[in-house]
Structures are given as C-alpha cells and as structure tokens.
Amino acid sequence: MQSHKERRAQPRRKDRVALVFSYSQQQCSVNTMDVSTTGALIRTPVAFPSGTLLVLEAPSLCQEDGNVRILAKVVRASQHRGDPGSVYSGLGLMWIRAFSGRGVDHLRTFLADVLGFSEADTMLIGSTSTGDAVYDFNGPPEPPPGPLRRTTQAERLEEYRERREEFASHLEGHFRLNAPVVYSVSNMHYRGSLIAVGTKRLAVLVRGALPFQGAKVSVRYPLDLTPTAPRIIMHAQTEAVLEPFMQEGGMFLARIDDVDEMGNRGLYRAHLKNLRNNSTKTW
Secondary structure, rough: OHHHHHOOOOOOEEOOEEEEEEEEOOEEEEEEEEEOEEEEEEOOOOOOOOOOOOEEOHHHHOOOOOOOOEEEEEEEEEEEEEOOEEEEEEEEEEEEEEOOOOOOOHHHHHHHHHOOHHHHOOOEEEEOOOOOOEOOOOOOOOOOOOHHHHHHHHHHHHHHHHHHHHHHHHHOEEEEEEEEEEEEOOEEEEEEEEEEEEEOOOEEEOOOOEOOOOEEEEEEEOOOOOOOOOOOOOEEEEEEEEEEEEOOOEEEEEEEEEEOOOOOOOOHHHHHHHHHHOOOOEO
C-alpha cells in the first residue's frame, strides 16, 4: 500500500469534476478543486471530520441504473473564506473503492475519463459473477484479466459477507428494528435506520456519511412513528464500522454511554420492556 507521501506524489489535475453525495436526506452537488487517481480536494458547504466515509456519484454517469459510485474517506478538512460573508470547507478525500452495476467497461471509462487512469491501471478492475464491477484503489495487485477475475471478486464478496456476519454477531440478543433516526457527529446531522438496540449498544444502517470508529455520535430516536411520539437521544461511541459494498449500505455499532430521556425518567427502560412484552424479534 502506498504511503501518504507517495499518494500525494500522484499528479493532481485542476479538473472540475462534478460529484454528488447525500447527507441529512439532502443531495449535495460539489466540484473537485483538483483530482488524481488516489483522491481529490472538493469544496463543500458542510464540514465532515477526518475519518468520515462518504459515497459519491458522478452525475454525468448517472443516467441509468447501476451508476458508478465511489467510496471515499475524508483525510483532512479545513475552512476557507469565499465571497464576503461566506465560509466553505475544503475536504481532502482518499479514494477507497469504486463500483459500477453496468459492468467492467463502464467502470473503466469512468476511471480513465474522469480520474485520469492509464489503460494499464484500468486492467486491474474486477467483476463479480453478476457482472458488477469493483475497483479497490488501495488493494493488493490483482491477477491478470481472465476467468480467475470473477473468482477473485466472488471471494471478495464472500469476505464482505463474512465481515457482515461478524458485525451481526455483536448484535446478538439486541432487539431487531427498522426505525428512522437522525444521528449526529461533530454537529453534523444525518438520517439512517436504527436496526438494533439494547441496554448497552445500538446499530444504525446508513446510506450517506458513515462515522469513523471511535467517533462520538448522538442518535435521536422516536419511540414510535406518530407525530407526537416521545423522543430520546442516545449518546454513544462507535465500536465497529462496516463499510458499504456495492449496493449495500454501511453500518455502525456504538456503545451507549448515556440516554437523554427528555425529562421522562425511566422512559428508555420502559420502552425496552415494551419491546420485550411485544415479542419483538432479536438478532
């Protein structure tokens, strides 16, 4: 794997590449300030802490289903002053993985035309048995193209499933839910689905920004879906993160440090008891 200095040594181009990512149930359109085969610098109206994982898309390639998506990690963040009275964030991103549901050729075109990959580099793209294409920017060297290519990607998919099963093993005994929540990291708010909850831990499925391991998160949880439902805020620290893979969303597991019951003492414990009495399924 390349060192940080080696990654920065990759030639950067001042191309303005249009990208889109989601946060807080909103679409945010951004342009790169410079881009290379290992990462990019983007200008955004919102800030994300270093370590945050983002899934970005290129609008020019999103005309059909199976568009290219890039999983990227925020490696540095800074604030700048723009027009009088305006402040924007500059995010340094490191590419991690690229996906395309339209096959190897589609992903190869994206890597070459948008990120500036050489033809030799794009030969390292892998594909699954379903034809989905995957490229790991920091992965080990791939075998030459051929029948083994599909086997390699099938093994990679199997490894992801094993990691997902390992992640799920930490949820054993927790109540299985699918409740909409808002989670906050460094004063940024995102929407996700609470998929597991218990006395000591919780887990959230996310489609947008994924907090890094060890991050402090606050999860605002409505106890039912009615407009007048009481809400609690669970303050927690992430213990494990499962990166998104292909069309699967990311997940994070967090240890609950404190529960703000919004003045309703005993509300959370009563809620867990109610879930138990209603025979809610567990992991």
